[in-house]
Amino acid sequence: MKKRLPLDGVRVLDFGWIFAVPHATAWLGALGAEVIRVESMRAPDLVRFLTGTDGVIGPNLSGVFHSINFSRKSLALDLSRPEAQEIARRLVQYSDIVTENFTVGNMQKYGLDYESIRRLKPDIIMLSGTPLGQNGPFARTVGFGPTTQAFAGLCHLTGYPQSFPCGIGGTWPDFAVGTAMVFFLLAALHYRDRTGEGQYLDLSMAEMVTTMIPEAMMDFFLNGREQSPQGNRTPSMAPHGVFPAAGEDRWVAIAIASDAEFAALCEVLGVPSLASDSAYAHLPERLGNVEMLENEVAARTRDLDRDELVRRLRERGLAAGPVYNTHELAADQAFRASEMMITREHGESGARAVPGLPVKFSAIEPDYRGAPRIGEHSDEILATLLGMDSEEIARLKEGKVIF
Numbered sequence: 001m002k003k004r005l006p007l008d009g010v011r012v013l014d015f016g017w018i019f020a021v022p023h024a025t026a027w028l029g030a031l032g033a034e035v036i037r038v039e040s041m042r043a044p045d046l047v048r049f050l051t052g053t054d055g056v057i058g059p060n061l062s063g064v065f066h067s068i069n070f071s072r073k074s075l076a077l078d079l080s081r082p083e084a085q086e087i088a089r090r091l092v093q094y095s096d097i098v099t100e101n102f103t104v105g106n107m108q109k110y111g112l113d114y115e116s117i118r119r120l121k122p123d124i125i126m127l128s129g130t131p132l133g134q135n136g137p138f139a140r141t142v143g144f145g146p147t148t149q150a151f152a153g154l155c156h157l158t159g160y161p162q163s164f165p166c167g168i169g170g171t172w173p174d175f176a177v178g179t180a181m182v183f184f185l186l187a188a189l190h191y192r193d194r195t196g197e198g199q200y201l202d203l204s205m206a207e208m209v210t211t212m213i214p215e216a217m218m219d220f221f222l223n224g225r226e227q228s229p230q231g232n233r234t235p236s237m238a239p240h241g242v243f244p245a246a247g248e249d250r251w252v253a254i255a256i257a258s259d260a261e262f263a264a265l266c267e268v269l270g271v272p273s274l275a276s277d278s279a280y281a282h283l284p285e286r287l288g289n290v291e292m293l294e295n296e297v298a299a300r301t302r303d304l305d306r307d308e309l310v311r312r313l314r315e316r317g318l319a320a321g322p323v324y325n326t327h328e329l330a331a332d333q334a335f336r337a338s339e340m341m342i343t344r345e346h347g348e349s350g351a352r353a354v355p356g357l358p359v360k361f362s363a364i365e366p367d368y369r370g371a372p373r374i375g376e377h378s379d380e381i382l383a384t385l386l387g388m389d390s391e392e393i394a395r396l397k398e399g400k401v402i403f
Contacts, residue, residue, distance in 0.1 A: 003364055005032025010189065013091050014038065014072070015100035015107070017045040019171050020129050020205065022068045023178030025099055028185065029071030030357055030366040036095075036381060037069065038088060039374055041076045041403040048374065053349040060348040060373040067354040068178075069371035070344060075382075076375030076403035083401045085110045087386070092117045092124060094385050096192075097185060101129040104139045114200040123198040125188045127181060133204035143205070145171045152209035157216055160231040177208045238286035239265075242323055243298045245306035251323035252306050254297070254313065259283065264316040268309070269300040344370035375403040 010033040014025045022037070022045075029035040039045060044059055047068075053061040075091075077084040089111060092098060098117060100107055107113045107128070114126045128134060131143030132151065149155050149167045159166030184201055192198055210217065216227040232241035234255075239262075242251045256262050259282055263275035274280060274296060279289045286293050301309060306322050313320035322328070329335055342356040347370065357366055382388040382402065396402045 005364055005367060007032035010034070010097065011095045012036065012097045012099060013088070013095040015088075015098070015102065015112070016129070017101065018047055019068060019174030020178040020181065021099050021101045021127075022047070023175055024181035024185065025072065026068050026070050027179075027182050027357060028097075030368055032367060033097075035072035036091065036377075037072045037074050037372070038079075038091075039074055039076050040079060041375065041400075042078055042080070044374060053346075053352070058348065060346075063349075063352065063354075066346045066349070066352060066371040070354060070356075071367055071369045072372060073377035073381060074372035074374055075378050078401055078403070079110050081399075081401050083396070083399070085112065087382070087396075087402070088112055089117065089120060090386055091381075093121050095121070096125060096189070098124060098126040099129075099181075099185075100127075103142055104128075104130055104134055118198065118200075121198070123192055123196060125185065125192060125198045125201070127185055127188075127201040127203060129177065129181060129203045129205060131205050133207065134202045145173045148173050148205045149209060152206040152213075153216065154209055154213055157213060157227055157229055159229040161229055163229065165229070173205055173209050176212065177203070177205045180208055233290060235287065238283060238290050239293055239297050241294060243294070243301040245301055245309060246303055247306070250306045252301060252309055253321045253323055254301075255319040257319070261318055262286065264318055265297075265313070268312050268316060268318075269297065269304075271296075271300060342368050344368055346370040347373040347376070378402050 007028055010028075012025055012028055012033050012035045014021065014035055014037045016022050016025060016037075017039075025033075025035045025037070045065065047065045048059040048062050049057055050062050050064045052058065053063055077087060079085055079088065092112070098112075100112075108116070114128075117124055117126065130139070130141075131148050132138045132141050143151070146155075146167050149172075150165065152173075155165040155167050158168050181203065184203065188199055188201060219225045219227055234240045237255055237257050240255045242253045244250070245252050254265070256265055259275075262280065263272070266272050266275040278285065280286050280293055280296075310320050310322050324332065330341075338358075339360070340355055340358055341353045343351050343353045346352050352370075356368055379393055382393055382396075383390075388396075393402070
């Protein structure tokens, strides 16, 4: 008999798109929630057209979409139509959680803002994710990862000392924020189950990112100091960074926390005398001469095989790891043994591997289902939840209210 999952019986009406909210609700779906993704055929999620599969682009072929939209159903509505908005409001009455990350004002325009939907279902939980929150002078700001990182203070700290401000690449804020959304939604759900009260969660992506740079924030508020980019360095370790290995574009990451560890590193690199050199013997000297130290380390690592060097450093209990590209990561024994990648059917693209939850539960098995085709479950949702018959559904399709 299949075990119950933690969120069995919880229904999420998800108006989210792009990365953060879909990432969050995929995880809720894997933990048992019934997630209904409300999509627009007139303005589909742009992620449905990213990357494609086997080089072919299509709304049901995006590998990125598959990876963050598993374990859910898809309902395609034209929310610009009053009849579609009414369908959405009716679905709210059968839901526990509503999620969205439109620009501020859009949900109100559809009559789906929190004040409106709580009149339909007083204990509803609603989460809105926006770049800079629902209120304040910049509330209606449109933003993506790079602008959110910049506003949050992160780009001022990342990059190299003599370079211009840099983000940390990819769409990192979205996935970090999506993970946090799961936490906040579960807290609100727990609160509702104890008190019977729903609530509204106004999440600013920029504030979320700022919480991830506590060192810079506290150094400013407690000491009045402004931190600056340090590249791969840190003020508490040396050496601390990535160093070249033999071959083309091969690198190894090394972090040395103590004098004893530095002595062990020097032995592995074949220069034990470096550990007693007055310029490097203790952490303050290593930090004071860090550029010269990094050149000394790189001069030894560049002739060594990366993986063999990592193995020898790990044998000595040192923190070291290869700098992998995606191909190398997928082939790594530890990564393969993690079982994080799961294979599921994805409509038009067939069976494909996507990342599941990065955790192993001892008592439950997450419910992974492939990402839906756009509008794949429209008929099913309207028939089972709203009791519509086939004639009414056909009429709505004919009128392009649903798809």
